[in-house]
Amino acid sequence: MSSIPTDAVKPGRASLFYDPKIRGYVYQFVLLAVVAFVIWSAASNAIENLRAQKIASGFGFWHNAAGFDVNQKLIPFSASGSTYGQAFWVGLLNTLLVASIGIVLSTFLGFFVGVARLSSNWVLAKLAMIYVEVIRNLPLLLQLFFWYNAVLKPLPDARNSIALPGSIFLNNRGLILPNPQFGPAFQAVVIAFFVAVVVAFVFYRWSKTQQARTGTQYPNGLITLALILGVPLLVFFLAGSPLSFELPQQGRFNLTGGLQIFPEFVALLIGLTTYTAGFIAEVVRAGILAVSKGQTEAAHALGLRPGPTLKLVVIPQAMRVIIPPLTSNYLNLTKNSSLAVAIGYPDLVQVFTGTVLNQTGQAVEVVAITMAVYLTISLVTSLFMNIYNKRMALVER
């Protein structure tokens, strides 16, 4: 047992052919060479083809006049004076607009449906289940076509608009709302709002440390609400109500004035929200189910009532499970907003990869820029996600 006869184990040098290290280098070198060759031949072919088709290359087109108009724009844009670069920003802002509103709405709807699926109310739970099953098993594009072509398009024309309370009109050109006109003093209200948010946050931290130290509890919710709503309202009235509405007027043939929300936007928003909410609902359900029943029972045994149990024990643990897939659902929603191109909402893909690509023919540059935008959004989000995960991860001994 003590000594192994040395001549029994001959270490013997393996030939270079069988050396795993050398093999590894060779494999990697071969792969690198293949990839490099593919890229090189693609590039040289592209240069050749572009020259044959007389398509310019480079990013010079960015400053060329666009010559087309976009119906929904958050920054000034016109067919006559704007460039392709500005078209890019119009599209990007529209993408971000629909994505951010969609994320907020789908979170609310998704949490509601997810909790409803676990409800003890049989009818509610079954309806929520049907909702989730139907929404998740149908292609988003079909749902968008449904909302746009089957629901919003058949609405009456402008002359016969459906009048809703509050001077809101609904017709096949979209939803016409009263257009808010902000007076110059309105800035003060905005500033007051942000100040109130900061103050509320500081107060919340202070009350938490106070509670940890002395045990005194403060009505945090009420005070936060009063600060965030009350202060801006107070400033609003002190500044002399610097806000008025331009009401849409029902004319003989047409509606004039008002803020028009385009049907493409509404359809995309409804479609994205309801679709993503179906997925978020499942994430939420899984997260709540992941918290073992013993946690709830232990909290009850400690004398916590159902409200605080949910708030202090169940939700913090469920969130740890919920947040990562929730973020990937947010990313999916942002990426899915590119389906706008199918119903004509002027998002990044429709304006830039659609119209600009068709007009300039510079496929490589345009597609590369579009992909870079989405990639940036994804990478930034997953960066934050990783930081958050590190902070939230269970600290194990």
Added chain:
Amino acid sequence: MTDATLENAPHAFVRKQTLEQEAPPLSVAGPLAWVRNNLFSGPVNSFMTLICVYVVATSLPDLIRFYFIDAVWSGTNRDACLADKVGRPVGACWAYVADRFQYFIYGSYPVSQRWRVNIVFLMFALAVVWMLWDRAPLKKLGAFFFFVVMPLGAYVLLVGGADAEGVLRTVIMITLALAVLYLVLSFVPGIARFWTPAPLLEVERAATPLQRFQNPKRLILLALVVFGLIAVLADTAGLPRADTGLWGGIMVTFLIAAVGIVFSLPLGVLLALGRRSRLPIIQLLSVIFIEFVRGVPLITVLFMANTMLPLFVPQEWSPDRLLRPLIGVALFAAAYMAEVIRGGLQAIPKGQYEGAMSLGLGYWQMMRLIILPQALRIVIPGIVNTFIGLFKDTTLVTVVGIFDFLRTIEATLVDPTWATPTTRATGYAFAAIFYFLCCWGMSRYSVSVEQRLAAGQKR
């Protein structure tokens, strides 16, 4: 007091025997209690119940009336579905679906050649059942059929023409060559010593020629039979070229999904292995590809395939209009598959890797014989779920002008032959039923696999 039992109790008012158990009160058990506990347990709950019931009660009868009672089931053109022509309120126009059914399935594929599509459908169904049904025999053969024989056969049958015949001839030649090679090998096993380890060679030598031929025989036989049948078909019926511009409908939807799975699964395995590789360059390239594809929407990948792919290859190789999105979808799906499979690889305990290595298996032998069979098995639900996503995403090829199922529906909606107020609702309902049945069926399958896999861990 010792004999003061129940029987000889002195008083008349003391019961002599125990009572029968009474039914629980209505407020605790029975339907009424169920309703109270589950539907009206509190003010919020009652309110929710009332709202839900109201929603169902107002929408369901209308839906049933529209899609069934008032529906029109037969007719040849729009007149059948116009309320003033029929003289009654008209609901869903199922006659339109019946009339356009062939178009929804085959698109504009030449009518006389549609039997070719049917054969491919049959092959596809056979392959899917073979792979997915857990008690089907000869799984390895099934995999070979799914990933090699079916795609080649489908290509030859669907495309047709001189190209396809060339491919068919080459494939048959290769199969025959392999058959000859194995025949030689089974009689002269000594040749195999260049690539077979010595102990295995001893086993080979000990066997009779027939036994040696046993192993790859089935694969070659299957390929020969299928390709031979196709060759006979091509010879008797002829396979004229069917231009891909004419393809459409469910056929194209299935085609994209099938191409997606057939190419993305092997590619995904390679990418997942690459991502877990110890070789830094291979790992880096895999990570870049996976994260890049997962970070961009499918639509941009499709745009890229559609507009950039023709630029990247010499003019004369410019890929077919249908081929471009297929490449895009396959690459896109591969990145997602890779992540699913990586999850499976990570779930395999380290002991399995070490055990395989201690047996003296090389990297590829270890992966092929020990790791991948286990890893792929546990990620079947994940693969199916990814595939459901892929199946829904096939609709996006509409954007680059391919006539998939959804696009054929949209196309018939602008056709004046069936332009009625209810056509659109009918068409969308039909599409919804189709996609729902496919996706829901797959997700049920995935759940059942999950339960089967979890059976061992259940307490």
